Amino acid sequence: MLQQTRLQVALPYWQRWMAALPALEALAAAREHDVLLLWQGLGYYSRARRLQQGARQLQALAEHNEARTADPWPRTLEGWLALPGIGRSTAGSILSSAFDLPFAILDGNVKRVLARLVASPRPPARELKGFWQLSESLLDPRRPREFNQALMDLGATVCTPRNPSCGACPWQRHCAAYAAGDPTAFPVKEAPRELPYQVIGVGVVLNGAGEVLIDQRLNEGLLGGLWEFPGGKQEPGEAIEATIARELREELAIEAGVGEQLIVVDHAYSHKRLRFMVHLCTWLSGEPRPLAAQQVRWVRPEQLGDFPFPAANARIIAALHERLGLEASAADAAAALPHPEESRPAA
């Protein structure tokens, strides 16, 4: 959870997670649907699926270990790196913090501290090998747990991105960036790229029974494995109503009447900006088929909270509930425990 995510943000998720999945066996046995529901809103959703895959791998390894003398947790770098979603830094964090073993880490805080310490002239991403060597060479092998924690805390509380407290820094005498006069010039940043911008037409399709149509995205790519309201990119010169009708036809093989606008949601991802133009639609004909998704379902609007949606879609759900006069909000539903109900394909 802490990969690219602040402790303060991850903490409430972690507390709910540990209450629902308190041990390796619980995570390994859980439904992926419920795992994603617990992760809903945290972002980088492949982390959740890979974490569960990793739990299942560790459990399988433990069952093949006939001796059963040791716990399932690896004590080697290779053992952790064999698990999906665990890279060198996370492996080093686990080994040093859980077992006090001498393995280095390299998170955002450490990169900044080291970049300033040596006044590294290039962005850390272009010097990863050197940064790893530096982190390893500094590590105190006698107490790696305390050293790594201290190094991260130094970056988080003293050697901060803006307005660092160099007067309180124990490494001030050794810091090349401080000697150069401007510590905030490091780490050197990559030239920011312009974010692509796209308009997405989204259809909230209702049938005669008052049910709404949702689909589960493919596991690969953006927001993999999460549910959404169907839609797609607006093409040049295309009216948004035409976009929505076309996407429903191409991706679900249905015909729908595109009605009034429900809401417009602007959302910035780390690498693109999107504007969702959301319209209420009326299903006309065709059994929905998951042509570009894992599965498709008709669900009652008050049931939407049982499905993991990305953040931008949570605003659409809230608008729909408000339009329909429902009191339950997506946020309320997201805070609830995983729903035991099985999720089945519509077709």
Next chain:
DNA sequence: TATCCGTGGGA
């Protein structure tokens, strides 16, 4: 190696 992968807190 460069790019993709989310979200939200804080300045």
Next chain:
DNA sequence: TTCCCAAGGAT
């Protein structure tokens, strides 16, 4: 409002 960037990993 806009921008930065966070206990990184996979491809």
